[in-house]
Amino acid sequence: MGESAQWSRFDDGRHALDLLTASYRRHQFTRHSHVTYAIGVVTRGEEQFHYRGELRRSGVGSLAVLEPDEPHDGMAAHPEGWAYRVLYPTAEMLFDGLGDARRHAVGFRDPIITDPRSVHLVRAAHEELTAARDPLAAHSRLVWAFEAVIQRHGSLRPADPGMRASDPAAARKVAEIRDRLLADLRCPPSLRELAAGVELSPFHMLRVFRAATGFPPHAWLVLERVCHARALLAAGRTPAEVSAATGFADQAHLTRWFKRVTGVTPAAFRNSVQDATRPPAVESGA
Incomplete structure (x- = not known):
């Protein structure tokens, strides 16, 4: 597996969505965070990253959902590296259709999701969007994928989430x-x-x-x-x-x-x- 990375962008008329298709062996992401969500599906190998004080691993058949402003890094879990597809939606795009109050109340307690349906929908949406053959079909798949991830794996945040700098x-x-x-x-x-x-x-x-x-x-x-x-x-x-x-x-x-x-x-x-x-x-x- 070689090293390659390709970025693309989809605009639905209200929101812009960045997409990454990549494979890595030696590359290591420095500790950073995103202003958007990062929803990634591994298509080959296994990635590992530090997130919320723990070392996490995401391999084929799993989905990683990282929330905005959460520091993390990223590297190969094995010498053969990993390949993945990642979507970077804003909160407004991910929760489009939910009320503002509920939008801020939904979170993802576990960043690693093992759910074949959600994995399939996210991967299919990413493939359709990057192929850019049928924007209507691609956008529809994206909405279905986001709905599945939220409805099946989102959870209401506790009343006191222990957020940093809560004072x-x-x-x-x-x-x-x-x-x-x-x-x-x-x-x-x-x-x-x-x-x-x-x-x-x-x-x-x-x-x-x-x-x-x-x-x-x-x-x-x-x-x-x-x-x-x-x-x-x-x-x-x-x-x-x-x-x-x-x-x-x-x-x-x-x-x-x-x-x-x-x-x-x-x-x-x-x-x-x-x-x-x-x-x-x-x-x-x-």
Whole structure:
């Protein structure tokens, strides 16, 4: 099994969905998180990853469902590696049709699902979407797959889910720090400036922020830069333009971090998404 990765994008008119088709042997994903869900089905081999304090394994016949903002990594469980297909839906897309209140109350306690029906539906939806032959059929399969995953494996969150930074005052401070970091990706505030802005010592600020996000501010900011880079690349911007716009030191710096998080280089991601969204050529008749 060689190393390959192909990204594509589906737009249903309201939401954009990124899709990854990949096989890896030596690649190791750095610890990161997503703003979206990650729903992956292994088609060959076995993957392992650290998630919520445990080492998890996902092999053929299982489904991995990772929730937004949950730190995790990823690597082969065996020397032969693994191949998988992954969907990255936003919460709005995954729970489309559910009420807002219920949407935020549903979670997935166990990230590994062994359910042949759900596995089949997710894999079929991914295959239809990446083939791009019949958008209506593909979107229908996607809706059926999401419904199966939610109805069969989603569960109501407990009243006190023990979320990080559940203290309202701490949550507000973390939100302020995030806003300041995102205000200008190219020139973030210093550690002392961030701490002073929320009236905490640098040490206390670091503890509060890491408890809430799973990352210290500098690492969280790098992951946000990668997230913004994905959006700009998907819109057609070049890697050189994106590295400058998102605060990376240079294109090589962007490439190193982008591949650690997404499994592909910025150029490969841009080309994959552009090819997937470019309308097919129309052949002229004789």
